[in-house]
Amino acid sequence: MDIGGINPVILIATLMASAVPILLAALGETVVERAGVLNLGVEGMMVIGALGGFVVAVQTGSPVLGFVGGAVAGAVLSLIFAALTQVFLANQVATGLALTLFGLGVSSLGGQGYNGIKPPSTGQLLPDALADLPVVGPIVFGHDWVVYFSILMTAVLWWVLKSTRVGLIIRAVGESHEAAHALGYKVNRIRLLCIAFGGAMAGMGGAYLSLVRVPQWVDGITAGAGWIALAIVVFASWKPWRVLIGAYLFGGITVLQLNLQVAGSIIPVEYLSMAPYLITILVLVIMSAGRKANGAPAALGQNFHASR
């Protein structure tokens, strides 16, 4: 059942894996931004997570510990951002960009000596008997555990943000920090935790690159994935399931355009390679047309200082 030489089942299975780094990072950033914090340092946290994950996995021989290491590395780096913006009330946009610069530099310094090594591999989670089933096999059963984890996290975050007290507090802090403060919530502490969570998720996304997608350590391995993750959060109007859709859409078009090239499509290559960006814009235009609010948390990017 090929369409134009491309098998849609394999295409879907592929995009699910290739979207994981962006999806994880974007989910983390969604929580951060819902709490009213704009952290543009996703790229830096991803790349430090890629290195942290790689180093831990190589040293311990365990890819699972590697992902934990990536998350810890990303979270630790994000704490610099948290300290600057929550304690020293520094501008979030500039601090985030500086974090990216810093993260790229630190990872490059720390990664010396890890070039050319192969990390322990992360295999398919479920037995071949399931993965070899037609259609559902590759799409539903054929993945490594991180793919399932990324989908699970989407569901968990959707539930947490929508229907739990924790989610309510996060949203309150992001919509009106003054009101949240008046209700007795420690705005900056809550934001700090959200930032660390975002860092951990970005770090895991980076680790997926260095442990599964590539898998290798090279300087600047993220090559801009963090920026795409930021765009996906906006695309998704700060809603977890839409983040998943956005990441799959972007990842899907990226994979599709490469497949079209292989299949010898008549569309010129340069238009194909612009397609992921243009189609993302187009879909967002269609989705946002005619709506007044775009769903951005009201306090996004504003620092809070409790005067009393």
Add this chain to the structure above:
Amino acid sequence: MVLRLEKRPTPSRFWLYATPPVAVLLTMVMGGLLFALMGKNPFEVIRTIFWDPIFGEFAFYLRGQLLVKAGPLILIAIGLALGFRAGIWNIGAEGQYIMGAIIGASVGLAVFPTESRWIFPAMVIAGAFGGWVWAMIPAILKTRFNTNEILVSLMLVYVAETILAKASTGFLKNPEGMGFPGSRNFSSYPAARNDFIYEPLGLHWGGVAALVTAVLAFILLTRHQVGFQIRLAGQAPRAARFHGVNPARLVVLCMGISGALAGLAGLFEVAGPAGQISIDFNTGYGFTAIIVAFLGRLNPLGIVLAGFLMALTYVGGEMASTNLGLPDAAIQVFQGMLLFFLLAVDVLTNYRFRLAVGAH
């Protein structure tokens, strides 16, 4: 007993000017530690980065390079700052910079090798136009369809990069370049060249534009009605609407100005220091300018200073890296630290630390 932050009734004038030097000092200490850990002489590294480009043996050359490097940063950052002040987030200046360079260069290359004094001015206008058009896409999508400008402007950077690759391997490729990518070099086309006006200072038309724009933007923000509207829209959007500020017009205006300035920066760069359109023509000025804008506290004159400080760390960092064998990454980390400290100590301008007994 805890240390508490307390808002000052009015911003401290002393700390307004004292924070940048304090931050630089702190960075020197921390950076020195880092360099010492890497087995380098910290004093030598710090001197190479901060002193040598301005007063060292080769300062006669490097001083000029500071403006070459700072010029585009300042030009772009001023445009961005206007938008940021009004709450309009143009993150895609890099794309507008590329498009300004491509459109501007196309005009010049289209009439090669005609010699006329009007060619360069036409290129300047085309460059500004190219950046403006590229910024108008997110602006119009925002005003018409309420599409978020962060996403659109950012995505358009990648589209512009693809167009740049196509330009260098296709429609702008040098016909005498043996099939290699890259356009003709403007250094061999005097009528279209953005030459140095005064080389020891590194002054070319881009530098002139940057400094003039800084002054104009300062006047606009402090003296002109539009400046008032911009500031009001950023600080109190509702009040702004009440005062008759048309948000859609403001978006188009701010995005347009920042796009045109980024386009100008691209044109001056391609016709001057860079010399040609090539696949890797853009080097991240559009993103670095965002940092410069905030380091300059979104104030045009502050941006000029911030631009020079960034340029200094680039030029001095390169020297430290080449001459002292420091990895490039160490310089990146150092720059990151400098930015962190600059951003952190800024808090002292508006707040003071107080020892308080007990909580709240």
Add this chain to the structure above:
Amino acid sequence: MNRRNLLATAAMGLMLASGGAFAQGMDKVKACFVYVGPIGDGGWTFQHHDGAMQLQAAFGDKVEIQFQESVPEGADAERVLTQMALGGCNIIFTTSFGYMDPTNAVAAKFPDVKFEHATGFKRDHPNVSTYNARFYEGRAVQGHIAGKMTKSNKIGYIASFPIPEVVMGINAYYLHAKKVNPAVELSVVWAFTWFDPAKEADAAKALIDQGVDVIASHTDSTAPLAEAAKTNGAVIGFGQASDMAAYADGPRVSSIIDNWGPYYIKRVGALLDGTYAQADAWEGIAGGEVQIGEITDKVPADVKAEAEAMRDAIAAGTYHPFTGPINKQDGTPWLADGATAPDGDLLGMNFYIEGIVGDIPQ
């Protein structure tokens, strides 16, 4: 790195150095390198730095090495080059095509400093030399292996940008695959990047998903090999720029290694002993600039022997990978029977040869 080869060339360099040391030689040379990426890229820049380290090892105290990583092309390159020249570098190697104009511009101001520009063609001043490696020779050997090894008769090529260097590689690869396997089809994916590991992995996956079972790549990371490794041996590939030996027990059956050391040793040696002269060097397997990495046991012994024979014939100068008759994609003749491609044609190559499907993006 092939150690024996390294020692041999180092010895040769030393011999040259001591030979004419009294002509107009130098006691000590400061050799400087400008890199386009970080040394940790594991590919292009990594290999140039490896060459610089070979240079250091060959001459010890007589050579001082300086380098600058991640130098953007254009204005920044011009500044770094000027700084290096002012700072006393005797010879400066600029290791990316985009440094061509800056190199020539700075060379004009420093006639006493030698400039060596990699992969370019402009030598506007007597102190500018150019050097490049005939990577297409390695591509020919890869093509031979690919044509013999493919079971699906579909082979793939992950390309970066549509420039002559890349087009040359595609043509050499296809030509030699086709020669041994007339049924072979080539799919080219343009990644429009030199370096984006995730995208390279996606490109490899796209090729694999559509039945390609031999992948060559012209981008720098090992991502395509890692993707091939997930097929448990069904798909093979080649190391690019560096040996990528970590994948030798998996999909990597051979590799093209950029080995700049011999050239750097030769040029600096010439500067030391006073025999240095402007040059336009374009060496390949013969000069050691292009090395064919160990062909693994996955390749049947006869195919391996043929590939090695081709490598040796190219090295000996008895075989040119582009030997006619070869037609262009549109059927018009390019090389007559027995004619070999002039270097000028190769350096500016902007057409596919007959049989390749698709267009070069223009």
